Amino acid sequence: MVTILTDADIRARLRPGDAVAWMREAVLAAHAGRLHTPPRVSTELGGGRLVFTTGALEGEWYGYRSYDSFDTDPGQQVVVLHDWGSGEVRGIAVGNELGPRRVGAIGGVAFDALADPTATTLALIGTGTQAFTQLWAIGAVRRLSSVRVFGRDRERRIAFARRASGDLGLPVTAVESARDAVEGADVVVLATNSPVPVIEPAWVKDGAFVTTLGPKQVGRAEFGAELVDRADLVVTDSVAQTAAYDPPFVLAGTPQQERLMSLGAAIADNVTGRTVLFCSVGLAGTEAYLLAKLLS
Amino acid sequence: MVTILTDADIRARLRPGDAVAWMREAVLAAHAGRLHTPPRVSTELGGGRLVFTTGALEGEWYGYRSYDSFDTDPGQQVVVLHDWGSGEVRGIAVGNELGPRRVGAIGGVAFDALADPTATTLALIGTGTQAFTQLWAIGAVRRLSSVRVFGRDRERRIAFARRASGDLGLPVTAVESARDAVEGADVVVLATNSPVPVIEPAWVKDGAFVTTLGPKQVGRAEFGAELVDRADLVVTDSVAQTAAYDPPFVLAGTPQQERLMSLGAAIADNVTGRTVLFCSVGLAGTEAYLLAKLLS
Numbered sequence: 001m002v003t004i005l006t007d008a009d010i011r012a013r014l015r016p017g018d019a020v021a022w023m024r025e026a027v028l029a030a031h032a033g034r035l036h037t038p039p040r041v042s043t044e045l046g047g048g049r050l051v052f053t054t055g056a057l058e059g060e061w062y063g064y065r066s067y068d069s070f071d072t073d074p075g076q077q078v079v080v081l082h083d084w085g086s087g088e089v090r091g092i093a094v095g096n097e098l099g100p101r102r103v104g105a106i107g108g109v110a111f112d113a114l115a116d117p118t119a120t121t122l123a124l125i126g127t128g129t130q131a132f133t134q135l136w137a138i139g140a141v142r143r144l145s146s147v148r149v150f151g152r153d154r155e156r157r158i159a160f161a162r163r164a165s166g167d168l169g170l171p172v173t174a175v176e177s178a179r180d181a182v183e184g185a186d187v188v189v190l191a192t193n194s195p196v197p198v199i200e201p202a203w204v205k206d207g208a209f210v211t212t213l214g215p216k217q218v219g220r221a222e223f224g225a226e227l228v229d230r231a232d233l234v235v236t237d238s239v240a241q242t243a244a245y246d247p248p249f250v251l252a253g254t255p256q257q258e259r260l261m262s263l264g265a266a267i268a269d270n271v272t273g274r275t276v277l278f279c280s281v282g283l284a285g286t287e288a289y290l291l292a293k294l295l296s
Numbered sequence: 297m298v299t300i301l302t303d304a305d306i307r308a309r310l311r312p313g314d315a316v317a318w319m320r321e322a323v324l325a326a327h328a329g330r331l332h333t334p335p336r337v338s339t340e341l342g343g344g345r346l347v348f349t350t351g352a353l354e355g356e357w358y359g360y361r362s363y364d365s366f367d368t369d370p371g372q373q374v375v376v377l378h379d380w381g382s383g384e385v386r387g388i389a390v391g392n393e394l395g396p397r398r399v400g401a402i403g404g405v406a407f408d409a410l411a412d413p414t415a416t417t418l419a420l421i422g423t424g425t426q427a428f429t430q431l432w433a434i435g436a437v438r439r440l441s442s443v444r445v446f447g448r449d450r451e452r453r454i455a456f457a458r459r460a461s462g463d464l465g466l467p468v469t470a471v472e473s474a475r476d477a478v479e480g481a482d483v484v485v486l487a488t489n490s491p492v493p494v495i496e497p498a499w500v501k502d503g504a505f506v507t508t509l510g511p512k513q514v515g516r517a518e519f520g521a522e523l524v525d526r527a528d529l530v531v532t533d534s535v536a537q538t539a540a541y542d543p544p545f546v547l548a549g550t551p552q553q554e555r556l557m558s559l560g561a562a563i564a565d566n567v568t569g570r571t572v573l574f575c576s577v578g579l580a581g582t583e584a585y586l587l588a589k590l591l592s
Contacts, residue, residue, distance in 0.1 A: 002300060002390050041337040045352035047380065050360055052348050056341035062366060064346055066376065068383065070358060075383025078376050080362065084343065087364065087371025089390050094298050 003295060007095035013294055014097075016140035019105035020112065024267070026289040027109055027237065031264025034058045037284035039244035047071065055285015060084050063288030065099060079287045081295065091295045093287075096129070102286045104133025106237050106263075107211050110278040111187065112141045113267045114235060115209035119186030120145040125178050125198050125222075126191030127151035127160035130213045134189050139170050147172040148181040151192075179203050190214055190222050197224040204230060204275070211278045217247040228256050233273025237263045237283040245281075299591060303391035309590055310393075312436035315401035316408065320563070322585040323405055323533065327560025330354045333580035335540030343367065351581015356380050359584030361395060375583045377591065387591045389583075392425070398582045400429025402533050402559075403507050406574040407483065408437045409563045410531060411505035415482030416441040421474050421494050421518075422487030423447035423456035426509045430485050435466050443468040444477040447488075475499050485509070491516040497523045500571070507574045513543040524552050529569025533559045533579040541577075 005013075029035035040053040048070030056062035063081040079093040111119075122144055124131050135147065147170050151157040157174040164172040175181050182188050182203040191213040192198050201224065204210060210231070214222035228234060228251065236242055239262050242249040251257040261271065263278070301309075325331035336349040344366030352358035359377040375389040407415075418440055420427050431443065443466050447453040453470040460468040471477050478484050478499040487509040488494050497520065500506060506527070510518040524530060524547065532538055535558050538545040547553040557567065559574070 001302075004298060004300065006297075036341045038339040038341065041339055041348070043334040043337055043348070043350040045332045045334065045350060045358050046354060047352060047358065050348070050350045050358065052337070052339070052346070052362075054339040054341060054346045056343060058342060062341050062343065062346065062364065064362065066348075066360065066362075068358065068378070070378075070380070070383055072381070072383025076378070076385045078385060078388070080374050082364070082366075082372065084366070085368065087366055087368025089372045089374060092374070092388065092390075094385050094388075 002089050003091040005091060005093040005294065007097040010093065010095065010097035010101065014101055014290065016105065016108065016137050019101060019290065020108035020137050020141055022290060022293045023102065023105040023286060024109045026286050027106070027264045027283065028267060029057060030283060031262060031268050035285050035289070037238060037240065039241050040284065053282065053284045053287070055288050057289065061090065061288065061292050063291065065287040067099065079291050081288050081291045091291055093291050098287050098290060100129045100133045101136070102290050103130060103213065103280060103282060104137035106283060106286065107134045107280055108137030108141045110211065110235065110237070110263055111138050111209060113263070114233070114272060114276045114278060115187055116207055119209060121185045122147045122187040122189065123181035123185035124149040124189045124191065125181060126214070127156045128191060131160070131189065131191035132164060134191060134211065134213070135164050135168055135170060139168050144170055148175045148185065149173070150175050150178045150181040192222045194222045195220040198222050201226040201230045207274050209276045209278070211280055213280045216250045216279055217245055218250055218252065219247060221250045225250070228277060231273070231275050231277035233261070233271065233276045234259050234279065235261050235263050235266050235276065236279040236281055238281050241281040241284065242279065298385050299387040301387060301389040301587070301590065303393040306389065306391065306393035306397065310397055310586065312401065312404070312433050315397060315586065316404035316433050316437055318586060318589045319398065319401040319582060320405045322582050323402070323560045323579065324563060325353060326579060327558060327564050331581050331585070333534060333536065335537050336580065349578065349580045349583070351584050353585065357386065357584065357588050359587065361583040363395065375587050377584050377587045387587055389587050394583050394586060396425045396429040397432070398586050399426060399509065399576060399578060400433035402579060402582065403430045403576055404433030404437045406507065406531065406533070406559055407434050407505060409559070410529070410568060410572045410574060411483055412503055415505060417481045418443045418483040418485065419477035419481035420445040420485045420487065421447070421477060422510070423452045424487060427456065427485070427487035428460060430487060430507065430509070431460050431464055431466060435464050440466055444471045444481065446471050446474045446477040486518050488518045490518045493520040494518050497526045500526060503570050505572045505574070507576055509576045512546045512575055513541055514546055514548065515543060517546045521546070524573060527569070527571050527573035529557070529567065529572045530555050530575065531557050531559050531562050531572065532575040532577055534577050537577040537580065538575065
C-alpha cells in the first residue's frame with residue numbers, strides 16, 4: 001500500500017534544522033547535475049491552471065509536486081515520489097505544508113550561506129504562510145534577537161506576531177509600517193503578493209541580506225530595480241526557473257541579468273557579498289527531495 | 297483521509313459497460329466545451345520524462361494523470377481528482393489499470409458509434425495491455441462472433457488468446473500472421489509499438505472499422521498513409537492532442553489533415569462512413585472522469 005502523508009504528518013515529522021540541511025544537499029546536488037530540476041510546466045483548464053514542478057535524483061527517485069491556480073483557498077497540493085529503479089510510488093503527500101516549508105528551508109540555506117554571520121535582526125514584510133515558514137527555517141539556523149513584522153492588515157500582523165512568537169519561540173513584534181520594520185534590520189524578507197514595490201531601497205542598510213519570495217516579473221514585482229542596484233550579489237535558487245518566467249523575470253534583458261548566480265554555485269564556490277539579494281523562485285524537485293527524506 | 301484506489305480496486309469496480317457509457321459522456325462533454333482537455337505536457341529528467349495529461353469538468357472537478365518514460369516496467373501511474381469548488385483531493389488512483397481501461401473504453405465508444413452495426417468479427421494486432429482493454433470494452437458493446445489475434449511472439453499470442461477467452465468470455469484465437477487476422481475482419485484493431493506499418497491496406501475489407509492505438513507520427517507509424525486513403529472517414533478522440541505531437545501527427549501537412557474529425561463531433565452530428573479509421577490518441581481528462589465516476 002502507498003504511504004500517504006497528510007499536513008499533520010508533515011508538521012509532526014519535518015523539523016526545520018533537518019529541512020535546511022536537506023535543502024542544502026538538494027541545492028548542491030542540483031549544482032552538481034545529479035538533481036534534475038527542469039522549469040515547471042502547466043496547463044489551462046478553464047477555471048484555472050494546473051502546475052507541475054518535477055525533479056529527479058539520479059539513481060534514487062523521480063517525482064513532482066502539483067498545485068493549481070483555481071479559485072480555491074487553500075485547495076490541496078500533491079507531492080508524488082517514485083522509485084528510480086522500479087517506478088513504483090514510494091509515497092504521496094497531500095496538503096499544503098510541504099510546499100511552503102520547502103521554500104522556507106531553501107530560504108534558510110540562502111541565509112546561512114549568504115547573510116552576515118553576525119546578522120540577528122530580521123524584518124519581515126508579509127504575514128502569510130510563506131512569511132511564517134521563512135521564520136521557521138531561519139530561526140533554526142541562527143538565534144534571532146529581534147523580528148519586526150509588517151503587513152497592511154493590522155489585526156493579521158498582530159496575530160502573526162503572536163503565533164510566530166508562540167509556535168517558534170522567536171521575539172516577534174508587529175510594527176506600524178514597512179519602514180519601521182526594515183530600517184536597521186540585518187535581514188529583510190519580502191513575502192507579499194504585491195505587484196508593486198513594498199519597500200524603498202534606501203531603507204535597507206548596507207550589508208543586509210534581502211530575500212524576495214513574492215512577484216518578481218517585469219511590470220509586476222514586490223521590489224524595485226534600485227534594490228538590485230544596491231545589492232553586491234544577486235542569487236537565485238533556480239536560474240532555469242527565472243528563465244522560464246512569463247512575463248519575464250525582472251532582470252531579463254537588463255545588464256543585471258548577467259550577475260545572477262545560482263545558490264548552488266555560490267555555496268560551492270564560497271561566493272559572498274556585502275549586500276545580498278536572494279530571489280527565491282522555487283528550485284524544482286525539492287518537494288520530492290523532502291518527501292524522500294521523510295520516507296527513508 | 298484521501299481515498300486511494302489500487303489496481304485491484306479498479307479491476308473489481310470498473311465494469312466495461314459503465315466505462316464505455318462514461319467515456320461517451322466525456323467525449324460529448326469535451327465536444328460541448330464543458331470538459332477541458334488540453335494537450336499533455338512533460339518535463340525531461342535525465343532518466344526519462346514525466347508526462348501529465350490534465351482535465352476539468354466545469355463546476356465539478358479538475359485533475360490529471362501522471363506517467364513516465366523512465367526505464368521501468370511497468371512503473372506506476374497516478375490519477376488525482378480535485379473537487380472544483382474546494383480544491384480538495386477527492387481521490388487518487390495509483391497503478392496501471394485506469395489508463396489503458398480508459399483507452400479501451402474510448403475505443404468502445406468509437407466502435408459503437410462508427411463501426412457497421414452488423415460487425416462481429418475482429419482482428420487484433422498486438423498482445424499487450426492496450427490490446428486486452430480494447431477487447432474488454434468492445435466485447436461489452438457487442439457480441440463478437442470471432443476474434444483473431446496476431447503478435448510476432450508465438451507464445452505471447454497464444455497466451456493472450458487463452459487469457460482473453462477465459463477472462464472476457466470471447467472466442468479468441470491466435471493466428472500465424474497479421475494477414476490471417478485482418479483479411480475479412482469487420483473490425484481491425486492495431487495495438488502495437490511498431491514504428492513501421494504492421495498491415496497492408498489491401499488486406500482491410502471495404503466497410504471495416506479500423507482503430508490505431510500505436511505510433512502515428514511522421515516517420516514512425518504502425519500503419520501506412522494508404523490506409524488513410526482507404527478510409528472514408530478519419531476520426532480521433534482528441535484533435536488538440538494530434539496537433540501537439542512531436543514529431544508531428546502522421547496527417548500533419550497533408551491534405552488528409554482537413555478530413556480529421558473529432559469523435560465528439562462525429563457522435564453529436566451522427567456522422568458515419570463506410571470504411572472508418574479511428575486514431576486513438578488519448579483524450580485528456582478521461583482518466584479523472586472515470587475516477588470521478590468510481591468515487592461518486
